[in-house]
Amino acid sequence: MSLFSAVEMAPRDPILGLNEQYNADTNPNKVNLGVGVYFDDNGKLPLLQCVQAAEQAMMEKPAARGYLPIDGIAAYDAAVKGLVFGADSEPVKSGRVATVQAIGGTGGLKIGADFLKKVSPNAKVLISDPSWENHRALFSNAGFEVGTYAYYDPTQRGVNFEGMLASLNAAEPGTIIVLHACCHNPTGYDISPEQWDQVIAVIQAKGLTPFLDMAYQGFGYGIKEDGAVIDKFVAAGLNFFVSTSFSKSFSLYGERVGGLSVLCQDKAEADRVLSQLKIVIRTNYSNPPTHGGAVVAAVLSNPELRALWEKELGEMRVRIKAMRQKLVDGLKAAGVQQDMSFITTQIGMFSYSGLSKDQMVRLRNEFGVYGTDTGRMCVAALNSKNIDYVCQAIAKVM
Numbered sequence: 265m266s267l268f269s270a271v272e273m274a275p276r277d278p279i280l281g282l283n284e285q286y287n288a289d290t291n292p293n294k295v296n297l298g299v300g301v302y303f304d305d306n307g308k309l310p311l312l313q314c315v316q317a318a319e320q321a322m323m324e325k326p327a328a329r330g331y332l333p334i335d336g337i338a339a340y341d342a343a344v345k346g347l348v349f350g351a352d353s354e355p356v357k358s359g360r361v362a363t364v365q366a367i368g369g370t371g372g373l374k375i376g377a378d379f380l381k382k383v384s385p386n387a388k389v390l391i392s393d394p395s396w397e398n399h400r401a402l403f404s405n406a407g408f409e410v411g412t413y414a415y416y417d418p419t420q421r422g423v424n425f426e427g428m429l430a431s432l433n434a435a436e437p438g439t440i441i442v443l444h445a446c447c448h449n450p451t452g453y454d455i456s457p458e459q460w461d462q463v464i465a466v467i468q469a470k471g472l473t474p475f476l477d478m479a480y481q482g483f484g485y486g487i488k489e490d491g492a493v494i495d496k497f498v499a500a501g502l503n504f505f506v507s508t509s510f511s512k513s514f515s516l517y518g519e520r521v522g523g524l525s526v527l528c529q530d531k532a533e534a535d536r537v538l539s540q541l542k543i544v545i546r547t548n549y550s551n552p553p554t555h556g557g558a559v560v561a562a563v564l565s566n567p568e569l570r571a572l573w574e575k576e577l578g579e580m581r582v583r584i585k586a587m588r589q590k591l592v593d594g595l596k597a598a599g600v601q602q603d604m605s606f607i608t609t610q611i612g613m614f615s616y617s618g619l620s621k622d623q624m625v626r627l628r629n630e631f632g633v634y635g636t637d638t639g640r641m642c643v644a645a646l647n648s649k650n651i652d653y654v655c656q657a658i659a660k661v662m
């Protein structure tokens with residue numbers, strides 16, 4: 265009898281499982297719309313020019329790899345603050361933002377969740393219905409009871425906003441509300457600026473704790489435009505959490521570059537919060553890795569490289585939007601009667617296609633087109649070569 269004889273096999277990660285199935289598929293026309301990764305028009309994962317330029321400069325002056333501070337590279341944390349709140353904003357200037365470098369956006373969420381468990385151990389967490397699957401697992405594993413607030417309305421093809429407000433209104437004071445700052449994953453439906461105002465009013469009135477997950481800044485309408493929601497929370501005088509991910513916006517998935525920012529009442533409070541975030545990090549993995557953070561800090565703090573990054577990110581955003589339009593046009597041309605124009609009202613990397621599980625399974629088995637069973641497709645993996653095939657395949661299962 266071994267110590268592990270009673271250990272059960274954990275279920276496979278649904279998306280990574282889909283990837284394995286895709287890799288094993290021998291269909292020469294196969295298309296992977298499962299995983300949330302941006303590919304260029306040649307179906308390749310891009311290595312951004314701004315990243316290459318920063319790495320080139322780093323290679324010319326090779327540096328030894330000492331430990332980083334627990335909270336990461338100071339210039340990186342400053343760059344994250346600048347991006348999220350604005351470098352000249354009141355919260356940044358007054359020093360009331362505590363920011364740490366994190367291992368991807370996931371790491372930022374995890375540090376925030378562990379810290380929250382210390383400061384409000386009895387709080388509940390609400391995530392959107394549906395949400396990025398890891399939100400539930402991550403907050404549950406941090407010891408929280410996780411519920412949902414209403415979000416997606418399949419009949420309206422959009423956000424059930426009345427339902428969302430009702431869920432928030434019914435939440436107990438102190439409940440942690442995980443919100444997608446922009447480019448909602450998986451649905452692709454965001455709420456409008458006016459709706460954000462109403463959400464913020466309820467959060468304020470009910471004393472809820474907002475946790476904004478910003479994994480796609482720049483993929484919606486622009487870096488500044490997507491960040492505008494943060495300004496609204498600041499203007500409302502709220503204390504809140506923001507996790508940042510550069511996985512997609514810098515195409516640095518494997519470097520695990522992200523962050524966590526906590527907006528506090530004043531600098532003294534931010535100093536105390538930072539000291540506690542550092543304990544969470546220290547007791548989990550001690551300190552973050554060097555390379556990805558150094559690259560992002562170099563790009564964001566150099567005006568030329570930053571402009572190049574904004575241009576490259578803009579090109580990704582524009583290409584995704586063009587693919588949405590091509591998808592709508594292509595489905596019509598392939599004979600789909602139903603109005604599919606909702607695809608262009610969605611934003612970010614994903615589209616909730618409205619296809620059923622059966623249709624998604626047929627797409628996979630008969631055509632080698634891989635999306636999740638929920639009907640989610642990654643529009644950022646469509647390109648001028650695979651779009652017609654995908655449209656034909658979808659038309660055949662509809």
Ligand code: PMP
Binds near residue numbers: 521
């Ligand atoms: N939040 C959301 C909503 C995401 O979609 C993702 C990435 N799929 C993350 C967080 C995590 O990002 P990272 O890969 O940087 O950990």
